[in-house]
Amino acid sequence: MGCSGAARDVAARLLLGPRGRRLCLEYAVHSSPAVGSARFPLARHLDVNPGARYSLTGRAPAPADDPIPTAEELVACLRTVDLSTVDPEGVTEALRASLNSARYWQEPDGNDEVAALPEVRAALHPIAELVAAALPGLASLRGKEQWAVDWNSAENAAPLPTDPAAALRMWTRELADEEQRAARDRPLDPHARWSGTWWSVPQTILETRGTVDAALELVEDSFGWTAATFIPVSGFGSVLEIESADDWARLCRDYPVEVTASRRHDWFRTTGRNGRWVIPHWERVAQDWDAVHLTALGYYSSATQLVRVDAEFASVIAGWAPDSTLWLRDVAREATAARQEWSRPTDQDEWARITDA
Known part of the structure; x- marks a missing residue:
């Protein structure tokens, strides 16, 4: 071929x-x-x-x-x-x-x-x-069509997250509190069997995927959901594209926040590196960008591995799905297209669309 x-x-x-x-x-x-x-x-x-x-x-x-x-x-x-x-x-x-x-x-x-x-x-x-x-779309930038997923049936689906500014302020406070507690309570030995927060992106702001199929099939650490409601989303504004480990490292250098104490043990096991860690300070990123998109190729080439930021710090792209957009500002809304409801039997891989929700 x-x-x-x-x-x-x-x-x-x-x-x-x-x-x-x-x-x-x-x-x-x-x-x-x-x-x-x-x-x-x-x-x-x-x-x-x-x-x-x-x-x-x-x-x-x-x-x-x-x-x-x-x-x-x-x-x-x-x-x-x-x-x-x-x-x-x-x-x-x-x-x-x-x-x-x-x-x-x-x-x-x-x-x-x-x-x-x-x-x-x-x-x-x-x-x-x-x-x-x-897979010709692996390197594609964020597309116009976007979908938010709620892993519940249509009647139990929650509204889209709102007020990202408040959510990011809370994220900043909680991150600082966790880092302080971890520095006080957790051992410095990276081999210690200790685990905590390991992801590098906020969990409480709107996140969308480029296609329904990808959102159904391409899931890290799946919990075996049997129902999903897809909500069409339209957004506008400036979008920062993360296409490689270099892009992620640059984002960490431009907007750093240290997470060494809270990620030390998990990320040592993942990468084998004992050192200082940073992730992007997402509240500060939101001062300059409306959204940040991780391309599918950016994920497959860079996630679950060490990303060197500079001579002292490193990072990991963790807990962020391929072809996924984080909406940092209030610029995304539910679109006029119909919601979609999907389901699958327990312990089976194949999803089936039920109806427009």
């Missing part, structure tokens, strides 16, 4: 981040049973918490004396993946698996470790080109 220059560039950027590499590895597993057979025991071998993560897979752990496949053997299997055509169902499953395996409060799982091996990462490049060609 042919690949344009733009798709090759997107493919290279996908492989910069854990979520992008995992996306490509999961597509390969879907496409080739041989890849899955080699990947599973190698991932379990590299996982620092194999018992906790693999006990529910339905597969019996390999006996201790069974040989563990090498990275070279997995690479040989990756070279057998059919690149002549793309499987849309495989892409969707891989996207879902990549998001659902994002972790910001513990070490990367064995599959992320496998995908990060240099020889595996290199072998994933042709697969990344195939995936990039199948």
Whole structure:
């Protein structure tokens, strides 16, 4: 299957981040049973918490004396993946698996470790080109169509969040209070088994997604919701685009707030780094921007990994979905289009649209 220059560039950027590499590895597993057979025991071998993560897979752990496949053997299997055509169902499953395996409060799982091996990462490049060609919107900026999601049925859906200025003032106060408590109460040793707030974006302001399908399928740390109401949103004003780790680092440098005490333990487990941490001071960002949008490619190339801000500080893009917009000012309203109600049976992946809500 042919690949344009733009798709090759997107493919290279996908492989910069854990979520992008995992996306490509999961597509390969879907496409080739041989890849899955080699990947599973190698991932379990590299996982620092194999018992906790693999006990529910339905597969019996390999006996201790069974040989563990090498990275070279997995690479040989990756070279057998059919690149002549793309499987849309495989892409969707891989996207879902990549998001659902994002972790910001513990070490990367064995599959992320496998995908990060240099020889595996290199072998994933042709697969990344195939995936990039199948997903032409990965690098797209914020689109006009936006949707807010409420994980409830239509009759139980809450109104859209309002008064972002008040919400951001509260966010600033709560962040300062948590940082002060954490500095007082939590150990300095990053290895201490302590967890707390790990996300890097506000949770109480309006957040929208570019498409209904992405909002349904691409969810970090899903709680297994069975109902969703989608609310059409229109907004205007200045939008800052986060397309890469460099963009995130620049945002942190321009509007820094230190979160070392509150994120130390979680982000050490995620990145292996012991040092000082910052995130954007979102109330200050709102002085200059109406909204901030994380592109899908920005997410897959940059989330769940260390982002160096300067010689002393680093950050993590955590808890922010791909192709997602945070509305920092009161410039977004419910649009005139109809709301949509969706549902799915418990323990199933497929959603079905019920009706306009």
